[in-house]
Amino acid sequence: MARVECGYAHPDEETVSLEAIFHALSDPYRLRIVRTLAASAVPMNCGDLSFGRPKSSMSHHFRILRASGVLHTASHGVEHMNSLRREMLDRRFPGLMAAVLGEIGHATTTEASARPLTPA
Amino acid sequence: MARVECGYAHPDEETVSLEAIFHALSDPYRLRIVRTLAASAVPMNCGDLSFGRPKSSMSHHFRILRASGVLHTASHGVEHMNSLRREMLDRRFPGLMAAVLGEIGHATTTEASARPLTPA
DNA sequence: GGATTTGTTCTACTTTTATCGAACAAACGA
């Protein structure tokens, strides 16, 4: 399980758990990363998803998102490109990401993304 | 905000956040409470949702579920009856609970509810 | 009134998370 790909370990589809995904998405920065990635047509590097926070802090968040199965990271040259594992997530937990991203109704972006996300 | 009802404070629909819900659902016991409630046609008291764990521990979990907006508690005599705030959740985050409960696809119950949930 | 049931609150303890500077590693480019 958890095959290594491009230097990063990503959990296999069968081992991805709802709990881990919920924990991953329960942090404001991580949720913001996911939403930003979802809105992007192409993978994004870590720096562009760091929102001005320290690299070490964000690296921690990327690791949790990766370990939960939510995102995939691949090294391309000097930068590490991130993307949502959307197809896998849709297979494993149909409707979940759509609900998270507010693709069904209209409410989703209201609360969390309207928040300032001030450093602390 | 957060009007008191039957002795318990429940957040109003507008103040319910996705992050808080995710945090609430990131604990195995809390997820189990939610699934058990969803499977029940009628509200259930805390004891029946405690899975043999200490009352004080479970009371803590009920509080978090309540504060996140996931469930509603009402005193009926000596016992406190819990139910999912399903209609509100469906309005606020369409598709979310359906995905959590696996009502769309077939995968959901695989990981978490197959887990033994041994005390520690 | 006194005992019972149901669940909360208090308090203490332990574990897990989050944060972030500093050192490190890999991939380029000049």
Added chain:
DNA sequence: TCGTTTGTTCGATAAAAGTAGAACAAATCC
């Protein structure tokens, strides 16, 4: 090769969360 860029790992610290016994409160029954 040296310096730059990008991101990880290490280590320390602080904040948050989970656990559970004990005392407490409210409703109910005798």
